[in-house]
Amino acid sequence: MSQTQFAVKPARPWKLTIRSLIPDILGALFTVFGSLAIVAVTPLKGKLGFALVLITLAIITATTVSWLRKDRKAAMNSRTTVLVYIAAAFVIIPLTSILYEVVRLGTAGFSLRIFTEDMSVTASETDLSEGGLLHAVIGTAYIVFFATVLSTPIGVLTALYIVEVKGRFAGLVRFFVQAMSGVPSIVAGLFIFAFWMIQMGNAYSGIAGAFALTVLMIPTVARTSEEVLKLIPQDLREAGLALGATQWRTVATVVIPAAKSGLVTAIILGIARVVGETAPLLVTIGGADAVNLNPLDGNMSAFPMYVWKNLLIGSPNAISRAWLGLFVLMVLVLIFFAMARYFSSARRRSA
Amino acid sequence: MSNQDNPATTNDREESMSQVTGSQASNTKDRNANSRPISSHSLADVANARLSKVGTPNISSTGLEARGIHAWFGSKHVLEDISLDFFTGTVTALIGPSGCGKSTFIRILNRMHEFIPTAALAGQVILDGKDVYDSGVDVTKIRLKVGMVFQKPNPFPSMTIKENVLSGLKLAQLKIENADELLESCLRRAGLWDEVKDRLNEYGGALSGGQQQRLCIARSLAVNPQVLLMDEPCSALDPGSTLRIEETIRELSATMSIVIVTHNMQQAARVSDYTGFFLSDGGPGRLIESGSTNDIFTNPKEKRTEDYVSGRFG
Numbered sequence A: 001m002s003q004t005q006f007a008v009k010p011a012r013p014w015k016l017t018i019r020s021l022i023p024d025i026l027g028a029l030f031t032v033f034g035s036l037a038i039v040a041v042t043p044l045k046g047k048l049g050f051a052l053v054l055i056t057l058a059i060i061t062a063t064t065v066s067w068l069r070k071d072r073k074a075a076m077n078s079r080t081t082v083l084v085y086i087a088a089a090f091v092i093i094p095l096t097s098i099l100y101e102v103v104r105l106g107t108a109g110f111s112l113r114i115f116t117e118d119m120s121v122t123a124s125e126t127d128l129s130e131g132g133l134l135h136a137v138i139g140t141a142y143i144v145f146f147a148t149v150l151s152t153p154i155g156v157l158t159a160l161y162i163v164e165v166k167g168r169f170a171g172l173v174r175f176f177v178q179a180m181s182g183v184p185s186i187v188a189g190l191f192i193f194a195f196w197m198i199q200m201g202n203a204y205s206g207i208a209g210a211f212a213l214t215v216l217m218i219p220t221v222a223r224t225s226e227e228v229l230k231l232i233p234q235d236l237r238e239a240g241l242a243l244g245a246t247q248w249r250t251v252a253t254v255v256i257p258a259a260k261s262g263l264v265t266a267i268i269l270g271i272a273r274v275v276g277e278t279a280p281l282l283v284t285i286g287g288a289d290a291v292n293l294n295p296l297d298g299n300m301s302a303f304p305m306y307v308w309k310n311l312l313i314g315s316p317n318a319i320s321r322a323w324l325g326l327f328v329l330m331v332l333v334l335i336f337f338a339m340a341r342y343f344s345s346a347r348r349r350s351a
Numbered sequence B: 001m002s003n004q005d006n007p008a009t010t011n012d013r014e015e016s017m018s019q020v021t022g023s024q025a026s027n028t029k030d031r032n033a034n035s036r037p038i039s040s041h042s043l044a045d046v047a048n049a050r051l052s053k054v055g056t057p058n059i060s061s062t063g064l065e066a067r068g069i070h071a072w073f074g075s076k077h078v079l080e081d082i083s084l085d086f087f088t089g090t091v092t093a094l095i096g097p098s099g100c101g102k103s104t105f106i107r108i109l110n111r112m113h114e115f116i117p118t119a120a121l122a123g124q125v126i127l128d129g130k131d132v133y134d135s136g137v138d139v140t141k142i143r144l145k146v147g148m149v150f151q152k153p154n155p156f157p158s159m160t161i162k163e164n165v166l167s168g169l170k171l172a173q174l175k176i177e178n179a180d181e182l183l184e185s186c187l188r189r190a191g192l193w194d195e196v197k198d199r200l201n202e203y204g205g206a207l208s209g210g211q212q213q214r215l216c217i218a219r220s221l222a223v224n225p226q227v228l229l230m231d232e233p234c235s236a237l238d239p240g241s242t243l244r245i246e247e248t249i250r251e252l253s254a255t256m257s258i259v260i261v262t263h264n265m266q267q268a269a270r271v272s273d274y275t276g277f278f279l280s281d282g283g284p285g286r287l288i289e290s291g292s293t294n295d296i297f298t299n300p301k302e303k304r305t306e307d308y309v310s311g312r313f314g
């Protein structure tokens, strides 16, 4: 008895073996070489021709192989599988090629020095060994920070009103939030420009940009939070209320903690929505080449602004700076989101 | 359905025998003579056994009293004129077929009914001499005194076992001197202490279903309620956990009044002192009969009660 027990090893009998994969591998090879051959002998030329032939041939081959080996049902299954893979490729290929381009062109002038210098004494046309984008880092940090600080409470409270309070105007509020999420970003910028700057007489500043981005961020945060809060089971609310809590107490101690990671996602999506916005910043922050540490006053720069400005200048070095700006923004956003995810999902070890 | 151990057999036998003898009581005696396995005692036996073990409950005070309760959802009348007393120190079982309004009724007792937007109500629920639906009554205080355990275990997912047990204090904003002592006593009374004493800082969701349900019981005990409402607390549990919870109910009933909804007749017979039988004949649910559990299961006054407890319908 004990001997047999020692002999037993964990196995994965459902795993495919090389042998059973042979027909699939042959089919794949046939597809690739077949496509090459067809492109060589027919007028279909170029990458596009190859892609078209490859897709068609892949579907035909997969279907035929399955039909011959098994039956019609298996053939239909294989065909759908291939279609799904192709669809996935259509999404992944452009995305990776964008990433590849940004990394390829953006890393060219990269050095840690760019985080310590701005462009106040450097012209865009000069070699990338001079100048930096500290002013853009600071500007974007200020603007996104204030936009987040303003829109998170408003967005989450709006969602709480719709889902928890279910007040008389919940439907109306929901409608306005949806309508707001359709507002073109330039309109948000012009709204702040007309109201905060022209009407109230304020000049370009970081905070004006933050206001414009807040207008754009609120609907994203509110709608995502609403979906997240709706997912919290009614049971939990009832359990909280049945323990003698007020509604607000239940929301604060039960509902929000249960929805915490979802709410963090809502905020992240909101930031993602606005961090690359250019148009509303064009009319609110004014742009600058020097570091401006005062978010309340004076022209401010930001990453999208920096990229846009350098692209407009158009000289090779300026365009390289634009790519560099894109690359750094991408990396910073990635680091920030990864950190937000990590801290929101890290469960406490002890209480 | 009426018998947890071997429902089909017991019901079939009971039915076929009562067809022969024509009487419920006599067939009970026949079956005792037949030296049947202990696990499938008739309900009357179970109720009797309980009575002899715990003695007649002391019905000195009416902790909670429902007077002429009617309930509606929209225009649908679901409960009609229910009056029922719940005595301190006793367990009352509510039985009846699905949809007859048992859950609605117990949710009325701690004012959870009002969370359903279409709900309406008539009648009074008297707790300590005052109607809990009087204007000016602090609902949260009522729910502190009348605790509730739900059908599905619902520990708070963001809290550890310890935090779950003590969550009532936080939710109701109560101050307490010795939280650890309370934690242990609640978990002990819910019969969970030994299983979780080394993992108090794990999340409640990491427990098994039965343990989660006992955690929910412990959670409702922490705020020291006078009345505990339990809506089919064992419906998702295995026999072992069920027995564990029944023991818990028995221990708790010494100090509080417990109302338990159950579809398990054996359970009603095992744990309760009083039983109320609800039935709806297409219209609103009514309280057909109520009385001591022993009476309901041995000689019910109503034919419909007898039919239901003997498993002939419902």
Ligand SMILES: Nc1ncnc2c1ncn2[C@@H]1O[C@H](COP(=O)(O)OP(=O)(O)OP(=O)(O)O)[C@@H](O)[C@H]1O
Pocket: B073, B078, B096, B097, B098, B099, B100, B101, B102, B103, B104, B105, B116, B118
């Ligand atoms: N939220 C609601 N809205 C409308 N009708 C409801 C609602 N909840 C319950 N009802 C109706 O009220 C009646 C009583 O329901 P209730 O849940 O109290 O039954 P029950 O006796 O607890 O049944 P079960 O044994 O299946 O739990 C049913 O006819 C049900 O359809």
Ligand SMILES: [Mg+2]
Pocket: B102, B103, B104, B231
């Ligand atoms: Mg129910």
